[in-house]
Every structure is written in C-alpha cells, then in structure tokens.
Amino acid sequence: MRGRPAIWWIRRDLRLFDNPALIAALQRGGPVVPVFVRDPALLRSRHHRRSVRRQAFLDGGLRALDADLRARGARLIVRDGAPDMVLPALVTEVGADIVIAEGDVSPYARRRDAAVRSVAPLELVGAPMVHHPASVLKPDGAPYSVFTPFSRAWHARVLPERHLLLATPVALPRVPGDLMSAAIPDAVSLPAFPAGEAEALRRLRRFAESPEAAIHRYGADRDRVDRDGTSTLSPYFRFGMVSPRAAVVAACEADPEAAGRTGPAVWLSELVWREFYLTTLFHRPRVLQEASNASWREIVWRDAPQDLRAWQDGRTGYPIVDAAMRQLIETGWMHNRARMIVASFLTKDLLIDWRLGESWFMEHLIDGDPAANNGGWQWTAGVGTDAAPYFRIFNPVLQAKKFDPDGAYVKRWLPVLARVPLRLVHEPWRLGPLEQQAAGCRIGRDYPAPIVDHRGIRERTLAAYRQARASKA
DNA sequence: TGAAATGTTGGGGCG
DNA sequence: ACGCCCCAACATTTC
Numbered sequence: 001m002r003g004r005p006a007i008w009w010i011r012r013d014l015r016l017f018d019n020p021a022l023i024a025a026l027q028r029g030g031p032v033v034p035v036f037v038r039d040p041a042l043l044r045s046r047h048h049r050r051s052v053r054r055q056a057f058l059d060g061g062l063r064a065l066d067a068d069l070r071a072r073g074a075r076l077i078v079r080d081g082a083p084d085m086v087l088p089a090l091v092t093e094v095g096a097d098i099v100i101a102e103g104d105v106s107p108y109a110r111r112r113d114a115a116v117r118s119v120a121p122l123e124l125v126g127a128p129m130v131h132h133p134a135s136v137l138k139p140d141g142a143p144y145s146v147f148t149p150f151s152r153a154w155h156a157r158v159l160p161e162r163h164l165l166l167a168t169p170v171a172l173p174r175v176p177g178d179l180m181s182a183a184i185p186d187a188v189s190l191p192a193f194p195a196g197e198a199e200a201l202r203r204l205r206r207f208a209e210s211p212e213a214a215i216h217r218y219g220a221d222r223d224r225v226d227r228d229g230t231s232t233l234s235p236y237f238r239f240g241m242v243s244p245r246a247a248v249v250a251a252c253e254a255d256p257e258a259a260g261r262t263g264p265a266v267w268l269s270e271l272v273w274r275e276f277y278l279t280t281l282f283h284r285p286r287v288l289q290e291a292s293n294a295s296w297r298e299i300v301w302r303d304a305p306q307d308l309r310a311w312q313d314g315r316t317g318y319p320i321v322d323a324a325m326r327q328l329i330e331t332g333w334m335h336n337r338a339r340m341i342v343a344s345f346l347t348k349d350l351l352i353d354w355r356l357g358e359s360w361f362m363e364h365l366i367d368g369d370p371a372a373n374n375g376g377w378q379w380t381a382g383v384g385t386d387a388a389p390y391f392r393i394f395n396p397v398l399q400a401k402k403f404d405p406d407g408a409y410v411k412r413w414l415p416v417l418a419r420v421p422l423r424l425v426h427e428p429w430r431l432g433p434l435e436q437q438a439a440g441c442r443i444g445r446d447y448p449a450p451i452v453d454h455r456g457i458r459e460r461t462l463a464a465y466r467q468a469r470a471s472k473a
Numbered sequence: 474t475g476a477a478a479t480g481t482t483g484g485g486g487c488g
Numbered sequence: 489a490c491g492c493c494c495c496a497a498c499a500t501t502t503c
Contacts (some may be wrong), residue, residue, distance in 0.1 A: 055474050119484075145480085223474080310499090336474095337474085340474070344475095379474090380474095388474075388475085389475090389503085390503085391475090391476090391502080391503040392474095392476080393475070393476070393503090394475065395475075395476060395477090396477085399475090455477095458476090458477085458503090464503065466503095
C-alpha cells in the first residue's frame, strides 16, 4: 500500500455515493480512516439546538454508514470531544498526513474548521450543495440578496450530469490494527424516516425516477398538505445521505426539455432555494441573530408566553395550525405548506418574534438545518433580504380550505375533529351548540376556541411593521 | 409561495 | 320593451 493514511472527517455527508471528500481521501493512495466526531458544542448552540429525533436520525445514519463501510472492508470510527482536540490526536495515532472533509457554511462550523486547521492538516472539499457558496456571486463579487437573479446565475453555471457523479467505492483500504471507537447508541426508531443512504436513494428513485413518479405532479401536489406530493428527502439532505448533485441530475433527467413549470422544474427550484439559503448564511452569518433587512429590526414583538406556548402545543384553536404543530411534535417533520402557515400565524397573527419560532423548529425538526430554517423564517416573517412582503398575511381558514379541501390532514392530527362536518372543519368555532354536541367537539372544552381573531388582528400587525419601517427611515 | 377592499361587467328577475 | 336592482364573477388596487 502506498502513502500515509488520510482521515476522512465526516460531518454532514453521511454517504458513499458521489462524495467528493471521500474520493479525494481515497485518491491519496493510502488507507482511509472514516471518522465522525461527536462535538458537545453542537448540542449547546442555539442554532443547532438539540432535537431528540434529529439526534436519533443522526445516530441511525452513523450506524447505516458503519454497515456500508464494513461491507467494503472498513469501519466508522466515532470519537467524542472537541474536533480541534480529537483530530490532532487521531492524526498522530494513525500517522495520517491529511484530514479531508466537506466544507460547511454555518458560522459555528467555519469557526470549528478554522480551529482544526490551526492544529491539523485539514483540507476542505466542496460544500453540502451543488455550487459552492463562494462561486455564485454577482458580477461585482458581492453575494446575491435576491433569489431570482441568484437562481439565474446558479443555472448559468455548469450543472452535474449523471456520468460525472462519483461512483460508490467498492473497497476502502484500512489501517492495520483496531482503532478505538465510541459506541453509537441504539436510537429511538423513526418509522417515517428510516436513516441511511440506502433509504435516501430509494426515496430519490421513487420520487423522481419513473414516468409515473410524484415529481411530475409536484407543481400541483406539493402544496396539498393532505397528500404525499413532496419528496420527503429533507432529513436526508440535512445529513448528506443523498448527494445534492445526484438530486439535481434526477430533476434534470425527469424533464430534459425543462418544459413548463409543472413538475421537475418546480422541484429543482426548491433545491435552488436550499442553495440560496446556504449561500446566504455563508456570506451573511448575522442572519442567525437578526433580520437581514435592517428596517425590520425595529419591530416591537409581543411578549406573550402563553400564546407562544399555545402555538407550540397546537392549541391555537385554528385546526390547520394545530394539526401542523402536532405533526411536528409527533413526527419531527412538517409539510412545507404547513410550515408557511404556522410561521405566518406566529409572526403575523400572534406578532411573536420569528426567532422564537425558528428556535422551536430547530428543537423538533429532523431536517432542522440552520440555513434553510433561518431562511424560511425570515422569508415568512417578511424580514429577510428577499422575503414575502410584510403585508402578506395568510388566512389560516382560506389556506386550509385550499390545501386541505377534504379536511383529511386536520382530522388525522386532531382526532377530536373526526365527526365535525366538512363545511366547518377548518373553522369549528362557527358550529352551533347542537352541532358541537353532535360532533363531540365542544369549543372551549374538547377543542380550544381561537386564541386570536384573525380578521381583527390584521391592523395590529400592519401597524407594528409600518412603525418599524418608519422608525428606521 | 395572499387576502381584503374596491371596481367593473353582464345576466337575469322584476315591475 | 325597458330601466332598475341584485349579485356572482372577474379584475384591479391596496396593504
């Protein structure tokens, strides 16, 4: 065997297919030591706030990766501690001459990598995306702040093609002897999201790679909270169990003509939004602390812990909001349309700081990613650089009627509504006393009365935003 | 990747 | 036959 060992430091690229960092490590010609460092600092950071399910999903992913590595003559080494302590020690232990990892974008990740680089020979390869954040810039070299021109520039760059995706290695040469590895705990099972690369690739194939696949109905179906019209790949993207480049290849192959905007092109656009938010965080780490649009930093949010609690628990009295919040708590995932509805409700109806919603999502989402989550919240709250206009306020009843027309979604997550007639299932407070009795859904007893009156709340919100804008101008 | 208020149009009922 | 009103349907404007 030629060459000294290379350490393949795995962070959020838990896969063997199309993994540039892994291939770079293999090309060194020596043994490859795959290592995952469990970094206690990550559990304390606000934007990586601990979620039991996300932790379980990660643990499951590590186990799956270890199994895939063992099938190729290697194994996953898990070590606990600060990376700038653990990695230099491991370098010495195995006599490695390089540590290779995929680049990352969050402020914490970049500080961590800088610290490691000062004590170990670290080489970063790529980023968890198709186009590296430093590569999609305006002609003057500044990062884009508006999505549409970003998307245009993103598409103008060379896109991956299937024959360029990096094959899964058939074998990984290992160092002689046995390296110590911490045990991976037996995780809570997540029936809706089995962890691992094999499952991720199954989902990508099922979603995108057949003539009848859901991707072809994505434009129409993705907003229907009562249907399985989305890819459900977000947790797998979060931990790199699927390659973003492979996803883009699948989308482009599903619609080679890029005809219309009904299916694959719409999904591809969602992938570009993901890259937009990762890129934004890379260039503007402050977005994690404050609104990226300065005029919206002055909004006086309500201090309303009881309302916040009701929102978190799914007790607002608006079925579409409560159903979505229950789905989040019970499964660690929420339909994207529902995310917009509950975010609009927290920020626009309750006038509660978007950062509290962002934080709650991070505590519960399996796919919780600082960049995408922050971007989504700033967008809905209307405080981002390229956000929804502040006066765009979702009406939870209209949204529900439009995107859950049969009431199947609210009834699934709120069984108390099971016998409420469809006519009023999205606004049960309008049921007459006898109807409430007959449906077993007495408002204020079996199901809460609305905690705010959506129709009456509009002016309060518009006033708060107007005032912020005026105080800044 | 809204919603509500306001404006316009046109068909039909009616005296 | 005609003007009038009502109102749904659609378009435009405003936040």
